[in-house]
Amino acid sequence: MDGLILGIDICNEYSHLSFYDKSKNVPESVPFAGEMVLANPDTLDRMTEQPDKLAGHVAEIMQTAYRYCACNVAERVCVAIPHFERHIVDAVRDAFISAGVPDTSLMFISHEECLAYYAFGMHRDLWINGVILIDYSYDGITGYRMDRVAIGSKQVIAESDYMKDENRVLTDEFAQTNGAADLDILSDILAQDADKLIGKKAASSVYLTGRGFDTTKLPDTFLKCICNRHRAFAGQNLYVKGACICAFTEVNALQRDVIVACRNRLPSTIDMDIIERGKKKIFRIASAGTNWYHAGRSVDFIVDDCSSITLHIQPAGGQKPYDEIVDFSDFPYRAGKTTRINVRFEFEGDDRCSVTVTDKGFGCFVQASWKSVVRSIDL
Amino acid sequence: MSGLILCRTKEAVNPYYISGMDIKIYSLEELCYYIYNNVYLIGTDFICPKLIEFIRSETKEPKLADRLEYLAGKKAGLAEMVLTILRYVDYYTDDEIEKLRGILTTLNTQNVYERLKTRADRLMLNECYYAAIRNYSQIINGKKDPSLSVVFYSDVCYNMGVAYARMFLFRQAQNCFNEAYSLSRHEDCKKAAMAAGRLAFNSESSGRVEFLDEQTDEEYVIRREIETLMDNAMYSDEYRHIDDIYKNKDKKSIGEQIEHWKEQYVRYTG
Numbered sequence: 168m169d170g171l172i173l174g175i176d177i178c179n180e181y182s183h184l185s186f187y188d189k190s191k192n193v194p195e196s197v198p199f200a201g202e203m204v205l206a207n208p209d210t211l212d213r214m215t216e217q218p219d220k221l222a223g224h225v226a227e228i229m230q231t232a233y234r235y236c237a238c239n240v241a242e243r244v245c246v247a248i249p250h251f252e253r254h255i256v257d258a259v260r261d262a263f264i265s266a267g268v269p270d271t272s273l274m275f276i277s278h279e280e281c282l283a284y285y286a287f288g289m290h291r292d293l294w295i296n297g298v299i300l301i302d303y304s305y306d307g308i309t310g311y312r313m314d315r316v317a318i319g320s321k322q323v324i325a326e327s328d329y330m331k332d333e334n335r336v337l338t339d340e341f342a343q344t345n346g347a348a349d350l351d352i353l354s355d356i357l358a359q360d361a362d363k364l365i366g367k368k369a370a371s372s373v374y375l376t377g378r379g380f381d382t383t384k385l386p387d388t389f390l391k392c393i394c395n396r397h398r399a400f401a402g403q404n405l406y407v408k409g410a411c412i413c414a415f416t417e418v419n420a421l422q423r424d425v426i427v428a429c430r431n432r433l434p435s436t437i438d439m440d441i442i443e444r445g446k447k448k449i450f451r452i453a454s455a456g457t458n459w460y461h462a463g464r465s466v467d468f469i470v471d472d473c474s475s476i477t478l479h480i481q482p483a484g485g486q487k488p489y490d491e492i493v494d495f496s497d498f499p500y501r502a503g504k505t506t507r508i509n510v511r512f513e514f515e516g517d518d519r520c521s522v523t524v525t526d527k528g529f530g531c532f533v534q535a536s537w538k539s540v541v542r543s544i545d546l
Numbered sequence: 547m548s549g550l551i552l553c554r555t556k557e558a559v560n561p562y563y564i565s566g567m568d569i570k571i572y573s574l575e576e577l578c579y580y581i582y583n584n585v586y587l588i589g590t591d592f593i594c595p596k597l598i599e600f601i602r603s604e605t606k607e608p609k610l611a612d613r614l615e616y617l618a619g620k621k622a623g624l625a626e627m628v629l630t631i632l633r634y635v636d637y638y639t640d641d642e643i644e645k646l647r648g649i650l651t652t653l654n655t656q657n658v659y660e661r662l663k664t665r666a667d668r669l670m671l672n673e674c675y676y677a678a679i680r681n682y683s684q685i686i687n688g689k690k691d692p693s694l695s696v697v698f699y700s701d702v703c704y705n706m707g708v709a710y711a712r713m714f715l716f717r718q719a720q721n722c723f724n725e726a727y728s729l730s731r732h733e734d735c736k737k738a739a740m741a742a743g744r745l746a747f748n749s750e751s752s753g754r755v756e757f758l759d760e761q762t763d764e765e766y767v768i769r770r771e772i773e774t775l776m777d778n779a780m781y782s783d784e785y786r787h788i789d790d791i792y793k794n795k796d797k798k799s800i801g802e803q804i805e806h807w808k809e810q811y812v813r814y815t816g
Contacts, residue, residue, distance in 0.1 A: 440550070468550040470550060
């Protein structure tokens with residue numbers, strides 16, 4: 168399949184679009200009628216309650232992509248969503264499906280993941296000592312640091328020093344005046360925030376993004392702080408290009424030895440013991456670095472004289488592995504491999520996994536009790 | 547080794563129905579379980595196009611379906627086809643499959659009538675009486691095999707009699723027991739024939755048990771045995787259960803009991 172590889176960033180107020188230019192091997196932004204952003208018809212939060220409106224918005228984005236790239240097939244679409252919550256992602260997913268994008272072509276990531284893909288997709292010199300992001304948007308000021316470190320045979324992109332100042336919320340008036348005046352007022356605060364992130368340890372690059380930084384002039388104190396011993400970049404398409412790089416990476420199965428261990432990515436690998444042809448084997452449920460929204464799965468097993476599941480949790484950060492046992496001894500005992508169980512792994516965030524084990528009986532040979540055991544596991 | 551076996555194949559939405567046994571198969575694991583536990587019942591006709599289509603489209607295993615189709619095309623033996631299924635699905639261990647291979651090899655060396663009887667006996671165990679009678683009839687109505695003993699044929703008649711009796715067809719049961727007795731002169735066959743005769747008389751005379759013409763001590767003993775069994779039946783769990791339903795007139799319980807009898811009947815006559 169040789170369709171489009173798209174990155175789409177659906178923020179609360181605006182949406183961005185980019186496609187992967189395979190000839191140049193870079194993500195390129197796609198304009199909407201001359202503008203680099205498309206204003207959402209309503210905030211994304213509200214549109215999740217209005218599926219038709221959201222579907223219309225998504226359809227417009229997709230039509231723009233098809234028209235601009237002169238191609239009507241999307242091979243992979245990676246959608247960045249700032250408030251990465253299940254009900255929002257589900258609503259956006261439904262909108263894309265109704266716009267004709269196959270579910271199998273869709274993937275969803277958070278802004279933190281976008282930064283990881285964008286910043287660490289750049290030249291080595293731009294990330295070797297870590298990168299810092301400061302995002303000034305309608306939600307306030309968010310900042311964090313990311314470093315790529317070697318742990319065993321894997322490279323781990325880890326996030327740290329996360330800070331969020333929700334009191335500095337960007338207003339519509341701010342956006343209309345291009346923010347210069349407000350930024351001057353906030354200069355000291357921004358400089359303090361930047362200093363908190365940069366002060367401890369030097370970084371290779373500092374990225375500024377969000378509508379708050381959509382200006383041609385940054386306050387001097389702040390500028391001095393971020394440019395001292397760092398390379399600083401300001402732009403509005405960082406997330407959308409990061410999403411596009413993520414889509415390209417997935418399609419081409421690149422960077423298999425790199426674990427992105429930032430917010431909204433699982434911090435641990437989950438394995439479980441199984442028996443295969445009479446021999447003990449390990450079955451991988453979810454790998455560290457997988458986006459939690461995509462990590463859920465449902466698997467059936469035949470129970471052969473046992474009453475519990477042993478899960479092996481291996482943190483990617485090099486911490487000590489540990490086991491979790493899910494006991495289902497309340498299910499009726501049946502000899503001779505005549506119990507089929509369903510084990511469902513569900514994630515509502517990157518730090519917790521819910522395991523549900525259900526007795527399905529064994530066809531018409533053994534009636535199911537449909538008893539269930541639910542266990543929540545901290546990761 | 548205990549543990550969990552990963553189910554790699556899909557569960558069917560539309561099950562495969564094994565009519566002779568009134569069994570629905572939803573997965574390849576269930577198919578393996580059925581084969582393993584009913585190997586005496588299975589003939590080469592079991593691996594039919596319908597089963598292959600079920601494997602292909604319902605369990606989404608075209609590779610296995612293709613393999614079975616190929617084997618059926620070249621008229622492979624039952625053992626080869628059955629072992630192909632068992633090896634494909636991770637349900638039985640290699641040791642368990644080897645054990646079954648031994649049984650299949652033995653079956654291959656058995657006389658055709660011996661296999662038919664083994665199959666019929668297994669159907670009896672599964673309460674599939676009509677199917678069992680069909681298999682026993684093939685032996686009785688087939689060409690007599692001089693290598694088989696009289697006792698073998700007597701056993702076939704006796705078992706067929708039991709199958710009829712369990713379907714309340716006592717007159718046919720009596721005939722079978724008489725035939726068994728004429729072959730083996732075994733006392734149990736005679737007693738069974740007399741009992742079936744009495745029960746046939748009972749059912750043919752509107753439920754009234756009347757033993758008016760006992761001619762021998764033997765018949766008297768049989769009568770007493772039947773009466774004792776009937777008296778004791780009142781204390782069985784099944785009798786009590788039905789008695790409770792009758793007394794309580796609970797529509798749900800009555801419905802469930804009738805449903806149970808219907809299922810039993812379907813299995814008897816399947």
